[in-house]
Amino acid sequence: MDRLRPLALVAATIVIAAALAGCSAPVPSPASSSGTPASTTSATAVPTAVPTALPTAAPSTVSVSKPSNETLLGSLSSQRGTNALGPFRSSSKSIAVYVKCVGSGSVQVTVTGVAQFPNDCDAAGTDAGIRNVLDVRFVDKFSVRVSGENTLVWAVTVTTGH
Amino acid sequence: MKAMALTAVGAAVALVAGVVTAAPAQAVRESSAHPEAACSAGWYWRATGRGADTFGRVGSTHSDYNGTNSNASVEFTSSTSGTVGSTVSGSTEIALSVELASIRSQYGISVSVSKAVTIGNSIRITVPPHKTGNGDYGAWKAYVKGYEDFTNSRCTVTRSQAKKIYSPYKVGWKTWID
Numbered sequence: 001m002d003r004l005r006p007l008a009l010v011a012a013t014i015v016i017a018a019a020l021a022g023c024s025a026p027v028p029s030p031a032s033s034s035g036t037p038a039s040t041t042s043a044t045a046v047p048t049a050v051p052t053a054l055p056t057a058a059p060s061t062v063s064v065s066k067p068s069n070e071t072l073l074g075s076l077s078s079q080r081g082t083n084a085l086g087p088f089r090s091s092s093k094s095i096a097v098y099v100k101c102v103g104s105g106s107v108q109v110t111v112t113g114v115a116q117f118p119n120d121c122d123a124a125g126t127d128a129g130i131r132n133v134l135d136v137r138f139v140d141k142f143s144v145r146v147s148g149e150n151t152l153v154w155a156v157t158v159t160t161g162h
Numbered sequence: 163m164k165a166m167a168l169t170a171v172g173a174a175v176a177l178v179a180g181v182v183t184a185a186p187a188q189a190v191r192e193s194s195a196h197p198e199a200a201c202s203a204g205w206y207w208r209a210t211g212r213g214a215d216t217f218g219r220v221g222s223t224h225s226d227y228n229g230t231n232s233n234a235s236v237e238f239t240s241s242t243s244g245t246v247g248s249t250v251s252g253s254t255e256i257a258l259s260v261e262l263a264s265i266r267s268q269y270g271i272s273v274s275v276s277k278a279v280t281i282g283n284s285i286r287i288t289v290p291p292h293k294t295g296n297g298d299y300g301a302w303k304a305y306v307k308g309y310e311d312f313t314n315s316r317c318t319v320t321r322s323q324a325k326k327i328y329s330p331y332k333v334g335w336k337t338w339i340d
Contacts, residue, residue, distance in 0.1 A: 131332040
């Protein structure tokens with residue numbers, strides 16, 4: 001017993017040390033540091049299509065955040081193929097559309113009745129993406145559709161802008 | 163035997179303590195760490211809020227009038243490259259790069275000292291009858307306000323100077339109808 005007791009104490013110490021070390025150095029995850037909601041939609045946002053099934057060799061998560069001082073209308077993260085947000089009622093003068101894309105190629109963004117624009121994807125995934133501000137005063141409602149090849153992973157966030 | 167075991171425990175605890183204890187700040191003047199964590203005399207950045215974005219246009223405004231009685235679709239393409247830089251006002255005791263690193267972490271935005279704007283980026287907008295569609299291409303700047311505080315070794319803030327930072331974080335179009 002005397003021989004076993006020190007060993008038990010050392011083992012217990014190692015367990016305590018490991019637990020303390022685990023608490024001492026929190027490492028923020030990329031998702032939490034960006035403050036990005038994952039695939040969030042507002043009460044009025046209704047995704048109109050189911051995203052294409054992901055191939056097995058899925059790349060990293062792609063999300064795009066909005067500034068804290070803008071009101072979120074809808075957001076989609078880590079998408080492939082085609083998906084959409086909306087319809088939204090035009091309750092503000094303008095909207096901001098944030099798009100980020102990873103891969104080789106580009107995605108096409110359509111804001112129905114308002115605008116269309118491409119976004120070139122970044123193979124390295126380091127690009128911050130784009131922010132386009134659009135005037136929505138002359139439409140009653142709109143949807144935001146993004147489409148691209150299945151090899152591309154994209155994210156979109158729509159806010160009321162300011 | 164017991165003494166040896168306790169020594170081992172003590173060593174392990176000391177090892178853990180070494181992990182837990184924060185190292186004192188090295189670059190005090192440029193540190194953006196909270197002063198209470200270090201209490202090293204120096205200047206510290208403290209963001210107090212984020213205001214509305216501003217826009218740094220590169221090139222001239224694109225405009226197209228729709229003289230018809232129905233909607234028209236017009237395309238704008240950026241034709242001027244350039245760089246949109248940061249602008250600051252107020253105190254300059256702390257390096258901007260240090261404050262931008264703090265802003266990136268606090269607000270989750272990719273602000274940088276400057277951002278390159280390239281040519282060939284297009285957008286197509288719908289212009290109502292007898293209206294003009296307009297578009298600027300450039301970079302959006304985040305506006306963050308705060309203070310540079312001088313904290314003495316007793317952890318007391320002895321000077322506080324306001325600062326406003328406008329730094330680019332995304333490229334894109336600003337379009338409107340008039």
